[in-house]
Amino acid sequence: MERYDQLYRLYDEFDTETLRAYQEFTDLFPAIDSRVALEHWQNASDELETRKDAIRGSFRATGETFADIAAHATRDQAFAALDLLNKYDRGVNVFVLDVDETLRSAGGTDNEIPRETLHLLTEFHEAGMPIVVCTGQTLENVKGFMIQGLGNEIVHSGTLSIVYEAGTGVFTPGHGSATKQLLYEDLxxxxxxxxxxxxxxxxxxxxxxxxxxxxxxxxxxxxxxxxxxxxxxxxxxxxxxxxxxxxxxxxxxxxxxxxxxxxxxxxxxxxxxxxxxxxxxxxxxxxxxxxxxxxxxxxxxxxxxxxxxxxxxxxxxxxxxxxxxxLELNKVVGVEGAFDVLGIDDPFALVMGDSKSDLRVMEWIAEEDAGLAAAPEHASRDVLDHVLDTDELVFDRGKATEPLRTVYALNRLADIR
Incomplete structure (x- = not known):
């Protein structure tokens, strides 16, 4: 119960909402060649560090972790993360992410992946998290908007894989002859x-x-x-x-x-x-x-x-x-191929999706006790039923950062056990 007591204290004694606002501002502040704008960013950055220092000083053994959690996750997300840690006793080590109506939504994000989602994925990448983009779209379409959103360096880093056309092919740049797997050729x-x-x-x-x-x-x-x-x-x-x-x-x-x-x-x-x-x-x-x-x-x-x-x-x-x-090629087959190339032999994945093809991956992960499932509130009924029956990681339309922030807190908590 000690961790729960610490989280209660963290969110009761500190203005974590304002802390997160400063963190988001400094993270997403656009690159503007303006002295006034840069001073504004610096002031916000200084205030962010001051508020984090207060948490660091109050939680001496775990202050850095708790300051980081408070700056990235809401109270509900942090407690959900701790529940997940107690349930599974491990953090997430790979993302499996659908795109359309999951990371982006025609009705909620103008069909673009939001900047805050892209920034958080960049943070996970910098921390060593492999990312598998799993979609029904063509390879060229996915490559295009992932390079535009995450940057060419991340897409070609060797730790990002694209399962395209719902599992007919896998593209993992930087892996030599295994970079592109045409799974349909084996039919x-x-x-x-x-x-x-x-x-x-x-x-x-x-x-x-x-x-x-x-x-x-x-x-x-x-x-x-x-x-x-x-x-x-x-x-x-x-x-x-x-x-x-x-x-x-x-x-x-x-x-x-x-x-x-x-x-x-x-x-x-x-x-x-x-x-x-x-x-x-x-x-x-x-x-x-x-x-x-x-x-x-x-x-x-x-x-x-x-x-x-x-x-x-x-x-x-x-x-x-x-x-x-x-039916012999689906997202599960593609994800298995991606894990093999990425060298993930003991996955504990966050699978995010909205459709029947994503449900197959979620069910496979559940059967293997190898991860969590998350879905937007407008997902198909079968997907929602599965997510609600497992870990209840349902998020609002266009708010894919919500489960990502929960996993951020989960992994930080897992680091200090």
Whole structure:
């Protein structure tokens, strides 16, 4: 109970809110070539040190740590960190971070990663924390905004890895021949052929409204249709719902064409819709709404077709994307590949995400007793249920720094046990 008593004293006796305000100001103050501005920054920096010195003097054995915690974490975050330390008896040694609607949010951060989040990640990097960025986006997109946000030096430091296209590839600069792992190259030829067939036809054969209303994301492997409307809008939802139905039919035709045994291609779409509707209630809901759910049971789908379907994932993200990927390749496989290259053989990770693909990583980490899960309050219901059932690290839209600050306090407390 001693640590709890010390935290109570810290947050009761000191104005930690003002302390954090000074810390944030000095951390995020822009580089301005102005004598007045620099004097303002210096005064704030001096006041910050004065307030920290008061804490250092009051907690002689742990003063530096407690001053640092108070400058970075709220009372609730600090006590949550101590609870986590008592539960797991260790700190976090790697981050696994989704980007869209997690680190950044179209509704909360103008679709940019906030400066305070980027600065805190930089602090963790300087302290030796490996970072795995785990996203459904293309490699070039992720590299671009990570270099812009964190800087070229961090991205190419050898301690940052990018799992892209939801696990089809892993990019870890600075590791020689292991820098880029094309995981999809290990798939069976017949599966790669199905994807090649779908990709070659996805836009040329599409109905006119899909050709005009969607674009094909420039993936190396996955086939992803994105709306040419604002994500989350009514128009985006309508076109993605239509695109999902079209994708399912096209996938069925590609699978039937690839199989050696003869099947009726005119029934391919029915089989695909029936199979994936049974797998995913969201897909079933779209098909029901659009009148496209066939009166078939999955037992009516030929066994050979089912065997291929069971290796291919169809993902629906409402008003955002309709995607075909591999069930043999997912974020878990990508993260394992990233850990291997980074040399993390005993991970205790903070996994942050909002979607079903992130949930797979969270569940894997939980099964291995290898970390924590955090999610924004607008995450999918299954993700929220998992996070609330584990460590309750739910944060507000656009506030990804909240769980990061909790981990900051956790790791500082772990250092002084």
């Amino acid at each position: 069976a030829p017949e599966i790669r052929n199905v994807f090649d067939r779908v990709r070659s036809r996805i836009l040329p054969d599409a109905p006119e409204d899909i050709r005009r209303g969607c674009h094909l994301q420039g993936n190396e492997f996955n086939v992803t249709l994105k709306p040419n409307f604002e994500t989350g809008s009514r128009e985006a939802k309508e076109i993605i719902d239509h695109a999902l139905c079209y994708q399912l039919d096209l996938l069925g035709e590609a699978v039937v064409e690839e199989l050696d045994e003869p099947h009726d291609p005119e029934r391919a779409g029915e089989w695909t819709r029936a199979f994936y509707a049974a797998q995913d209630p969201e897909i079933r809901g779209v098909l029901e709404t659009r009148g496209g759910l066939p009166e078939l049971d999955t037992d009516d789908v030929p066994a050979g077709v089912v065997d291929v379907f069971e290796r291919i994932d169809v993902a629906y993200y409402e008003a955002d994307a309709a995607e075909i990927g591999s």
